[in-house]
Amino acid sequence: MKVIKIGGSILEKFLENDNLYTVIEELNEPVAIVHGGGNYLDNHADSFNYSPKFVTSPEGIRSRYTDRSTLEIFTMVMNLINQKIVLNLNRHGIKAVTLNGILKARRKERLIILNENNRKMAIDGGYTGRVEYSDPIPVRNLMDAGYIPVISPVAFGGDSCLNVDADRAAAYVAGSIKADTLTFLTNVNGLYYEDKIIEKADTAYIKSILKYIGNGMDKKLMASIEALEMGVKQVTISSPFHNLENGTVICNEL
Amino acid sequence: MKVIKIGGSILEKFLENDNLYTVIEELNEPVAIVHGGGNYLDNHADSFNYSPKFVTSPEGIRSRYTDRSTLEIFTMVMNLINQKIVLNLNRHGIKAVTLNGILKARRKERLIILNENNRKMAIDGGYTGRVEYSDPIPVRNLMDAGYIPVISPVAFGGDSCLNVDADRAAAYVAGSIKADTLTFLTNVNGLYYEDKIIEKADTAYIKSILKYIGNGMDKKLMASIEALEMGVKQVTISSPFHNLENGTVICNEL
Amino acid sequence: METKCKICGEKISVPDDSMVGELIECGSCGMSYEIASIKGDIVEIKPAENVGEDWGE
Amino acid sequence: METKCKICGEKISVPDDSMVGELIECGSCGMSYEIASIKGDIVEIKPAENVGEDWGE
Ligand SMILES: [Zn+2]
Ligand SMILES: [Zn+2]
Numbered sequence: 001m002k003v004i005k006i007g008g009s010i011l012e013k014f015l016e017n018d019n020l021y022t023v024i025e026e027l028n029e030p031v032a033i034v035h036g037g038g039n040y041l042d043n044h045a046d047s048f049n050y051s052p053k054f055v056t057s058p059e060g061i062r063s064r065y066t067d068r069s070t071l072e073i074f075t076m077v078m079n080l081i082n083q084k085i086v087l088n089l090n091r092h093g094i095k096a097v098t099l100n101g102i103l104k105a106r107r108k109e110r111l112i113i114l115n116e117n118n119r120k121m122a123i124d125g126g127y128t129g130r131v132e133y134s135d136p137i138p139v140r141n142l143m144d145a146g147y148i149p150v151i152s153p154v155a156f157g158g159d160s161c162l163n164v165d166a167d168r169a170a171a172y173v174a175g176s177i178k179a180d181t182l183t184f185l186t187n188v189n190g191l192y193y194e195d196k197i198i199e200k201a202d203t204a205y206i207k208s209i210l211k212y213i214g215n216g217m218d219k220k221l222m223a224s225i226e227a228l229e230m231g232v233k234q235v236t237i238s239s240p241f242h243n244l245e246n247g248t249v250i251c252n253e254l
Numbered sequence: 255m256k257v258i259k260i261g262g263s264i265l266e267k268f269l270e271n272d273n274l275y276t277v278i279e280e281l282n283e284p285v286a287i288v289h290g291g292g293n294y295l296d297n298h299a300d301s302f303n304y305s306p307k308f309v310t311s312p313e314g315i316r317s318r319y320t321d322r323s324t325l326e327i328f329t330m331v332m333n334l335i336n337q338k339i340v341l342n343l344n345r346h347g348i349k350a351v352t353l354n355g356i357l358k359a360r361r362k363e364r365l366i367i368l369n370e371n372n373r374k375m376a377i378d379g380g381y382t383g384r385v386e387y388s389d390p391i392p393v394r395n396l397m398d399a400g401y402i403p404v405i406s407p408v409a410f411g412g413d414s415c416l417n418v419d420a421d422r423a424a425a426y427v428a429g430s431i432k433a434d435t436l437t438f439l440t441n442v443n444g445l446y447y448e449d450k451i452i453e454k455a456d457t458a459y460i461k462s463i464l465k466y467i468g469n470g471m472d473k474k475l476m477a478s479i480e481a482l483e484m485g486v487k488q489v490t491i492s493s494p495f496h497n498l499e500n501g502t503v504i505c506n507e508l
Numbered sequence: 509m510e511t512k513c514k515i516c517g518e519k520i521s522v523p524d525d526s527m528v529g530e531l532i533e534c535g536s537c538g539m540s541y542e543i544a545s546i547k548g549d550i551v552e553i554k555p556a557e558n559v560g561e562d563w564g565e
Numbered sequence: 566m567e568t569k570c571k572i573c574g575e576k577i578s579v580p581d582d583s584m585v586g587e588l589i590e591c592g593s594c595g596m597s598y599e600i601a602s603i604k605g606d607i608v609e610i611k612p613a614e615n616v617g618e619d620w621g622e
Contacts, residue, residue, distance in 0.1 A: 007622075038622035066621055072334065074622070079333030080326065083415060086355040090410055097392050100352035101404075103338040110614055112588065117580070120588040121612065122599050128621035138351050141395045148353075153622050154337065156344055161337060163621030177399035191390065261565075288553040292565035316532050320564055329563070364557055366531065370522070376556065378544050382564035417564030 001143060002029055002181045003169035003232075006085075007036025008216075009187050010240060012043070015084050021092035023185070023240050030143040033150045034173050037081045038064060041074065048073055055113040058120050061215055065111075066163045071127040074163050080150040085150050094203035096148040102138055103169055103173070105129030105155035105162045128153055129162035131169050136176040141199025143177075167223035182227045182235045184220050188249035189239040191217060202254045203228055221250075228252045255397060256435045257486075259424035260339075260472075261290025263371055263441050264494060266457045269338050275346035275492050277439070285348070286396040288403045288427050290420030291335045292318060295328065309367040312374050315469055319365075320417045325381040328417050332406040341403050343405025348391070350402040356392055357423055359383030359409035383409055383416035388394055390430040397431075404439050421477035436481045436489045438474050441495040444502035445471060456508045459481055475504075483508045511551040515539045522551050531556050568608040579608050588613050591618045 004023070005021035006014060014020040016230055024031065043065075045052050050073045055066040066074060080100050108125035115121040142149045151173060153166035167184065174182035190197045203225050210221055217237075224235040228250065238247025258277070268274040278285065288346035296318075299306050304327045307319040320328060336352050343350035348472065369375040391447065396403045405427060407420035423439065429434035444451045447463055457479050464475055473493075477490040492501025509522040511532075518536035520541070526532075530543050532553065541553035566579040569590075575593035579600070581587075587600050589610070597613035 036622050041622075064621065076330035076334050078622075079337065080330050083329055083333065083354065087410055088414060090355065091413060097356060098352055098354035100337065103318065104352060115584065115585075115587065117582060117587075119580070119583070119584045121584065122588060123586055137399050139400055140395055141359055141399050142392055145391050145395050147392055156341055159345060162340055165621055290565050294563075299562065318564065332565075369527065371525060371530075373523070373526070375529045377529060419564055427551065461523075497547060 001140075001179045002027060002031045002183060003034060003170055003174035003177070004031055004180045004185060005034045005036070005167060006185050006249035007166050008039050011035060011037060011081070012040055014240075015040075015081070015088065018088050018091070020088055021094050022142050024089065024094050025045045029180075030146075031148055032139055032143060032173060032177070032179075033085065034153070034166055035078075035081055035085060035149060035150065036153055036169035040081055041077045044077070045213060055111065055123070058112055058114055062116075063086070064163070066127040068127065071161060071163060072229050073204075074127075075080070075152075075154050076159050078154055082150050082152045089148065094148065095146055096150055097142060098152075099138055099142060099149035100152050100154060101156070102135040103131055103153075103155035103172065104133040104150065104162065105131045105157040105164050107111050107158035107160070107162055120140065122183060126161060127162050129157045129164050131164050131172045132157075133156055134169070134172040134176040139173060140177050165217050165219065167204075167224075168226065171223040171230070171232075174227045174232045178231045179227075180233045182224070182232050184224075184237045185240045186217075186220070186237060187239060188217075189246060190237050191221070198248050200249045200251075200254060203250065203252055206250055255431060255433045256285045256437060257288060257424055257428035257431070257433045258285060258388060258437045258439060259288045259421060261420050261437050262293050264439050265289060265291060265335070266294055266348045268494075269294075269335070269342065270343050272345070274339065274342055275348050278343065278348050279346075280401070282433075284333060284400075285341065285402055286397060286427060286431070286433075287402060288334055288407070288420055288424035289332075290407055291332050292420075294335055295331045298331070300422065304395040309365065309377070311368055312367075312368055318417070320381040322381065322414065325415060325417060329406075329408050329415050332408055336404050336406045343404075348402065349400055350404055351396060352406075353392055353403035354406050354408060355410070356405065357385055357407075357409035357418065357426065358387040358389075359411040359418050361412035361414070361416055374375060381414060381416050383411045383418050385409055385418050385426045386411075387424040388423070388430040393427060396433050403504050419473065419477075421473050422480065425477040425484070425486075427480035428481045428486045432485045434487045436478070438478075438489070438491045439494045440471075440474070440491060441493060442471075442472055443470070443500060444491050447476070452502050453507075454503045454508060457504065457506055460504055477501060478504050509546070509549050509551050511541075511553050513537060513539055514541075514553070514555070522555075526551070566603070566606050566608050568598075570596055571610070571612070572596060577597050577610075583608070585593075
């Protein structure tokens with residue numbers, strides 16, 4: 001069993017070119033898909049009448065601020081992306097269905113941002129959360145029956161829906177069903193460190209270099225470690241437009 | 255096994271009051287939910303930046319015209335409603351998940367409307383469709399595992415998503431899994447004809463009075479007949495705020 | 509304007525402000541047509557498709 | 566403005582344009598605080614929660 005995470009510009013390319021099915025056809029095993037879509041939302045903000053709101057973390061990272069109205073648009077756009085993925089796969093004879101409502105998260109009560117005086121400040125956390133649970137039963141049921149469940153980065157928590165990180169959501173989905181492989185499809189063909197690609201690494205090594213890795217990839221690595229700790233056998237980070245078997249492979253122990 | 259259709263003002267009341275769980279708790283059998291939401295979309299049009307477009311049929315019935323941009327908003331809002339239903343149920347300890355991608359429909363190529371000269375005219379059908387298939391396997395799988403699949407009135411057909419009638423979608427879902435009962439929850443406590451409620455009827459009788467029944471209820475009756483012809487044992491039309499066992503019961507034969 | 513029924517050959521009168529897409533009926537045999545094109549006074553018609561009700565939500 | 570560390574009792578200076586919610590640190594013991602309220606010159610503080618990164622999509 002395999003879980004594939006698709007997000008960022010790769011996701012937009014898949015939707016545009018309607019070629020996600022080629023990736024699925026290469027695989028010969030049951031698969032679940034977790035998608036992201038923050039990029040998509042920002043790139044299509046106008047058409048959804050959405051004014052992106054961002055805050056800056058003390059580390060200087062700009063991130064979406066999910067207030068109440070953002071949450072509503074966020075969940076609608078994630079569901080739209082989900083539907084497009086399912087439609088694209090069905091169109092090519094691949095049985096896929098939307099499966100949502102299986103993720104639970106803890107709402108972040110507070111976020112630390114840099115305010116206009118460039119000083120750290122705690123603000124209401126809005127509607128983001130940290131994934132804490134993925135129900136394996138519906139996922140495994142559908143996979144066993146030959147369907148690809150397609151899962152959005154929306155979780156329930158604190159009496160609301162929450163915007164959750166799709167990398168971490170994928171880690172929990174994979175961990176909960178004890179997937180053999182969790183694959184992050186990205187626009188680079190693996191993890192680069194000191195100008196060369198890392199073909200194979202264990203979690204101890206990944207932890208040791210984590211602080212030198214740029215934003216975006218570092219989140220994938222943290223999610224990879226979580227997935228492996230939950231019992232996933234290996235994590236791969238690769239580009240769908242290169243050989244899926246290439247890229248970076250991470251295991252608990254080499 | 256039971257399929258429940260919720261739409262119209264009842265749906266909005268359930269979402270507002272967060273009391274759909276009370277209906278589910280009364281039942282003691284596996285259930286699937288199909289929801290509508292045309293009303294919800296129209297009543298919240300502003301907040302979705304949506305300008306409703308309507309056309310009038312030769313019979314004088316005003317209906318939504320689903321052009322490309324309406325389709326996108328339609329599918330997003332239906333998914334939002336779906337998510338709200340699933341959240342409401344989960345919040346009260348009822349296991350429910352979003353299940354979409356199981357409906358297939360035939361796109362309507364042409365619609366007949368009344369134009370500004372009050373003459374009949376054929377226009378492009380836009381993105382509505384007639385449900386032709388519901389995949390029973392994912393629905394039954396989830397129900398067998400103890401989950402309530404919540405299904406939106408969005409189908410695939412002609413290379414696109416399509417806006418489909420939720421009553422008919424519910425009929426196909428119920429028919430495909432050979433449900434014992436299909437229940438339409440409405441804001442009236444059954445089918446009224448000649449000023450009194452009909453407690454029990456067979457399809458022959460329903461067909462004989464169909465043309466005297468007002469818009470809205472007539473669609474439910476047509477969907478009821480379809481469901482019964484597909485093997486559903488009985489259809490009930492009732493108000494959730496009265497006794498669910500009251501209302502109108504329709505069977506193939508009394 | 510006018511056109512001719514493809515079934516019974518009778519004349520069908522067409523209002524001057526008709527648009528492409530409008531449906532007309534032969535008064536003689538009852539056949540339904542859709543206006544396919546209007547060029548000057550020449551009205552081309554094609555048999556109307558039978559379209560049932562199915563409006564979605 | 567200033568306030569006093571709840572752990573070591575040292576003075577912590579607070580910029581005049583500070584807002585409720587801003588985080589300040591005791592220069593002496595390193596304890597982190599969040600400004601709970603500012604009334605005139607009186608700055609109330611509470612221990613800052615430890616908040617990890619989790620921004621969603
Ligand atoms: Zn004729
Ligand atoms: Zn101190």
